Amino acid sequence: MTLAPHRGGTVILMSILAAYALTILPLPDWARMARPEWVALVLIYWCMAVPHRVGVVVGFLAGLGQDALQGSLLGQHALAYVLLTYLVVKLHQRIRVYPLMQQAGIVLVLLAMTQLIQIWINGLIGRPHPGPEYWLPPLVGTLVWPWLFVIMRSVRRYYGVQ
Amino acid sequence: MTLDHRQHLSAPVREAVQTAAYPMHFLVNLPFDMGEYLVERLSSRRALLEENARLRNQHMLYEARLQRLDQLERENIRLQSLLESSYEVEEAVLIAELMRVDLDPYRHIIQVDKGSRHGVFPGQPVLDAHGIMGQVDTVGRSSAVVRLITDPSHALPIQVNRNGLRTIAFGSGSLRALELPHLPNNADIREGDLLVSSGLGGGFPVGYPVARVTEVVREPGQPFARVVAEPTAKLDRSREMLLVRTRRRGGDYEEISDAPMDDAGFQDGDGVP
Numbered sequence: 360m361t362l363a364p365h366r367g368g369t370v371i372l373m374s375i376l377a378a379y380a381l382t383i384l385p386l387p388d389w390a391r392m393a394r395p396e397w398v399a400l401v402l403i404y405w406c407m408a409v410p411h412r413v414g415v416v417v418g419f420l421a422g423l424g425q426d427a428l429q430g431s432l433l434g435q436h437a438l439a440y441v442l443l444t445y446l447v448v449k450l451h452q453r454i455r456v457y458p459l460m461q462q463a464g465i466v467l468v469l470l471a472m473t474q475l476i477q478i479w480i481n482g483l484i485g486r487p488h489p490g491p492e493y494w495l496p497p498l499v500g501t502l503v504w505p506w507l508f509v510i511m512r513s514v515r516r517y518y519g520v521q
Numbered sequence: 522m523t524l525d526h527r528q529h530l531s532a533p534v535r536e537a538v539q540t541a542a543y544p545m546h547f548l549v550n551l552p553f554d555m556g557e558y559l560v561e562r563l564s565s566r567r568a569l570l571e572e573n574a575r576l577r578n579q580h581m582l583y584e585a586r587l588q589r590l591d592q593l594e595r596e597n598i599r600l601q602s603l604l605e606s607s608y609e610v611e612e613a614v615l616i617a618e619l620m621r622v623d624l625d626p627y628r629h630i631i632q633v634d635k636g637s638r639h640g641v642f643p644g645q646p647v648l649d650a651h652g653i654m655g656q657v658d659t660v661g662r663s664s665a666v667v668r669l670i671t672d673p674s675h676a677l678p679i680q681v682n683r684n685g686l687r688t689i690a691f692g693s694g695s696l697r698a699l700e701l702p703h704l705p706n707n708a709d710i711r712e713g714d715l716l717v718s719s720g721l722g723g724g725f726p727v728g729y730p731v732a733r734v735t736e737v738v739r740e741p742g743q744p745f746a747r748v749v750a751e752p753t754a755k756l757d758r759s760r761e762m763l764l765v766r767t768r769r770r771g772g773d774y775e776e777i778s779d780a781p782m783d784d785a786g787f788q789d790g791d792g793v794p
Contacts, residue, residue: 376545383549383622388757391626427542429625430632430659430666433535481627487673487694489627 367520371413374401374511375421383428392492395500398425399473402440403466404511406447407454409520418444435480439473446472463504470497536637539661546622546632546664553621613766615639617647619759620664629655629672629692633762636663641764644724648763652730652753653677653718657764669756670731671696679731680719684709687719690731693749696756699732701748706739708746716750726765 378397386394398421405413422437429436446469447454454465474497478488514520617633624630635641637660645657647667655669670677675692677699686709690699704710714734720727732750739746 379545380549383546383624385549385553385621385623391623394623394626424542427538428545430539430628430630431625433538485674486627489694493627 365412365521367515367518368412370514370518370520371405371409371417374405374514375424377401379424379428382425393495393499395496395503396470396473398422398436399440399443399470400466400500400504400507401511402444403447403469404508406444407451408512408515410448410451413444414448415441415444432480432484435477438480439476442476443469443473459505459508462508463501466504467497467501470500473497535659536661539659539664539666540636543636543661543664546620549622550620550634614648615641615764615766617641617665617762617764619762624666629669629675629694629696629756630658631655631667631669633665633667633764634663635764636661636665638663640766641665646725646765648729648765649754649759649761651755651759652732653725654752654754654756654759654762656724667762669696670752670754671699671756677725677731678719678721679716681710682715682717682730686710687721690716690750697751698735699750699752701734701750702745704746704748705744706741706746710734710737710746710748712737715753 375398378401381397382394402413402418402421406418418440419437422435422440423433425431425436425440426433450465454462457465471494474494478493482488615635617635620632620634622632624632633647641657641660643657643660647654647656653670655667655672655675658666658668660666668675669692670690671692671694673692673694677690678687679690679701680687686704688701688703688708690701693700701710701716712734715730716732716734718725718727718729718731730753732752734748734750736749737746738748
């Protein structure tokens with residue numbers, strides 16, 4: 360590997376900010392429950408594509424940011440995203456070479472895991488379980504993944520993020 | 522960190538975080554604000570005139586009603602002074618507008634565009650034109666998060682308007698329902714009863730409408746009746762709301778909250794036994 364200069368930090372930051380905006384964008388009531396975890400999806404992509412740049416630390420900060428935005432318990436998303444990014448960075452060489460559909464399968468598992476961590480924390484602080492629709496976001500996230508992947512890849516190539 | 526927040530140790534941190542998140546909220550809210558602004562700008566003169574006339578009529582109606590209320594209030598004060606009890610005449614209010622952002626979808630919280638800069642403080646009651654909506658949860662410099670009365674962790678001391686029966690209304694997690702779990706089977710409560718805030722605990726002002734009873738189920742085998750009420754406030758439709766500037770908790774209300782009366786501590790929400 361040559362010593363390529365780090366480029367495109369702004370692009371990564373902007374993509375995470377865009378994910379934040381999508382996270383708090385108002386949706387009609389029926390769609391609110393099914394909103395995918397955009398920040399998690401974007402983090403998965405960057406961890407997979409440029410694991411030497413986006414890793415656990417970025418995951419932690421992004422999670423804190425989301426907690427601040429959503430008014431959830433501070434550190435709740437941060438913990439989930441730290442584990443998420445750790446796993447993706449660990450597995451990035453495998454996930455990269457999978458076909459898209461198989462990738463989506465992995466993404467489903469990862470998203471379900473973050474959701475599970477959230478529900479544990481919510482349970483610990485005594486919030487009631489919201490019911491089966493709680494598991495919709497990972498499913499929707501999985502459906503979104505192939506499109507997101509293609510878009511993000513073209514963005515990454517266009518701006519030469521490495 | 523998680524524990525830290527559970528114990529409410531870091532209110533200043535919370536405020537800083539809320540303030541830091543404000544630009545993002547502002548940005549997402551911006552297109553909606555712009556849209557409204559344009560609609561206002563571009564609406565025709567006739568529509569505006571019509572609206573103006575309608576509002577003037579309504580205003581007159583309310584003025585008339587208010588006159589009667591003024592007189593009633595004075596009479597009330599006189600009677601109360603006969604009974605040698607204090608009576609709070611009026612509270613200052615601050616008008617806040619809803620920000621169009623979605624927060625944690627599993628809790629009933631909304632965000633408004635007024636913060637500590639405008640004198641908002643945690644625990645401050647929030648009303649709309651039809652009744653009590655909730656209370657301020659966390660405060661940032663120029664925005665605040667409001668917890669609605671239907672949030673599962675919220676409880677509010679109320680009384681039945683018809684006969685003064687006191688109890689506590691808990692949020693149910695549905696925007697259309699509050700639960701009144703502590704009423705015995707023989708309690709005098711019926712469908713259609715108006716529930717108003719009782720002011721016990723000092724968090725909320727006295728006498729504002731909260732909910733209307735929609736369902737009373739008395740099962741002979743159970744010690745308590747199952748009572749469900751629908752909030753009168755338009756929790757998911759109001760855009761403007763009033764933040765009431767009551768006296769801060771503690772302060773003058775100390776004797777009440779120190780008393781072993783259970784109602785007092787409840788409306789904090791988290792401390793539900």
